[in-house]
Amino acid sequence: MKLLFDFNSLRPPRSGVGYYTQHLLEGLLEQNDVETIAGWVGSNVYEGRDLSALMCDQTALGKAAQFSKGMKATLLRAARNVPGVYKTRTLVRNIASASLRKDFAKRGYLYHETNFIASPYRGPSVVTIHDLSHRRHPEFHPRVAVEYLDDGLPRTLAQAQVVIADSHYTKKEIHEIYGLPDEKVVAIHLGVEACFQPRSDETCADVLSALGLKYRGFVLSVCTLQPRKNLRRLVKAYACLPETLRREFPLVLIGADGWMNSELLRDIEPLASAGQLIAPGYVSRVDLTHLLSSAAVFAYPSLYEGFGLPVAEAMASGVPTLSSNVTSLPEVSEGAAWEVDPYSVDEIAHGLERLLEDSSLRDELVIKGLRRAAQLTWAATVEQTSNVYRSVLA
Template sequence: MKIAIDCLSAKSLYHGMGVYLNNLLRYLIPLAQNHSFLLFGRLRTFQCSDDFLNTKNVDFREIRLNRSFRILWENTLLPVDLIKEKVDLFWGPSNFLPPLKVCKYIVTIHDISSFIFAHTYPWLRRNYYQVSIRNALHRADGIISVSSATKNDLIKYFPISEDKIRVIPNGVGEMFQSIISPKEILRVREKYHLPSEFLLSLGVLEPKKNTERIILAYARLKEEIANLPKLVIAGSRAYGWKNSSLFQLIKRLKLEEQVLFPDKIEQKDLPAVYHSALLFLYPSLYEGFGLPVVEAMACGTPVITSNVSSLPEVAGDAAILVNPYSVSEIAQAMKEVLLNDRKREEMREKGIKNAQRFSWQKSAQELLNFFEEVMGK
């Protein structure tokens, strides 16, 4: 079987789709020695992944296009290439499938926040995501969702047969499960100018990440706890939107010295950052999976997250679940973790155990099984 994969949505090794694709392909390609792969992407996205790019069953085609021309290529020339290369199955790993059906199609839908939280998106981005997802669901022979919650959302919002959907969760990389030396932690803290103790929040700075309520909860807690450790918000401003009010809020609350925004944290440095944090805050309004939750848990960091969407499914019994719309609940959970050493240790042990449920190798095997199942229909 010849399998083509559109890797152009992966902007870098260290962000979103880059993490997803690199980890899955790293295990998928060695597992599928009887199949051949045609990958369309940017070489710089996979510059640290020569181990699978140089295998005999992989043909990598570099596509050097900006976002606008990439979308044009995907909708016009990509189907032509699939025909020319006699591709049997095409996988769109990020909500997109070509408009012309030329072979078997599988798509991964990570979430449908552009529908459920449409108001939080810039109109152009929202419309693009909505059109892409609708069209992909219509053309797909098989659909991958990264959680049961996302599967339920798809069934609720679209006329899709449940049998067409396969839940294949994300994994957690081995780097998050490794022992981090004090020397490495010190190096990373110095690199990003992090204090010795801090509370951590991580994610793109956009409305559904709920960063404003995190800041409000922190401000409330600061009135109750003397010498409260600083809050580090490791969010990517480059990929964010509708976030100017965050900085206005911090200024109004006079928290400029207490709330820190480090430079974008590289993927290789994330384990040391998680290890250094007293707790990890992720009270998102909606997630298709919530990978940072299991990454933090794998590092032994206590997690506070939301009781909505996929997050209870991913966190299991290892996190404190809060109503993400309640500033008081978020603040109370923070207080409980910070002032209770026994609670922190219990959450650390449960978190490490819970993170072991998620494996990129297992997910790659399930992905290959689904490819073969769809081709057999």
């Protein structure tokens, strides 16, 4: 098999789609029947050693931190609302890569677009759709982003021979919204990186000390600060906990600043002033894994997820997890998380209090979570994706 990718998703700041692309590439390079892998960024082609260098660029995380705050982050957020910005960016990228895509198609490459909207391609193609939140909850996204996806997805879905969905829930969404036949959409779960694992107090001490935290002494949530992650209800629920619990277990919100979060920031302020909430923003991947394995409880009451990888990563880290009972999240946890109605502040608060006060329940969820997370591997994701390629090329 000869495979082609758009590597723009590997650019910093690298998002979940970027990590998905990287893990696929790492696994595909080990497949015996993969003859070669190539891709582009702008008009530049990456393959062989150049591709390996691109994947191993350790400066990406440092650059990502620069975009999480300050003037660059402000300008990037403002740019999301400029009419035509997404279409213009896509047009520029398509023009830059048009001739090379034409050449790869002639040479028999299968093109896999891992980031929703595929570039025009005359050869066989596959696309991954991670979620359809822009259709179910357009109010959670910048208007120009919704328009961009609404405009590009129908063409992309018509072009692709097979559509990969991150979950059976997302597969169902694709059927309901776009009417694709069952045989054209394949559900393939994501995997959990080996770096997400239980760690000891001693291993995590330096990272915890930098934030003034204690091992198993805080509630953690990790996500971009945006509306569909439901952080306002989480913060309100946490504020309902007895003060003794809030003093013992501060709430830590890890994630880059997002959009439409001015009300969230106002909600945070009283708890932050009381020393009961910490929002350090973006942290490195290494620090994140140490914080995740140190938390007393991981809270992720998201309103909508196409998969919900943070839940799987938390369970793999040996942390009892509170999650939502909607969209794909029950599919990910399979009963290994404490599920709540994400629209109920009272239910979220009750779940947090129960988990923080009941050590036997926490221990039970840790065992279940580790067992479930072990079933979600990137090796399985890569093998199932390779099977999709083989079916297209057969």
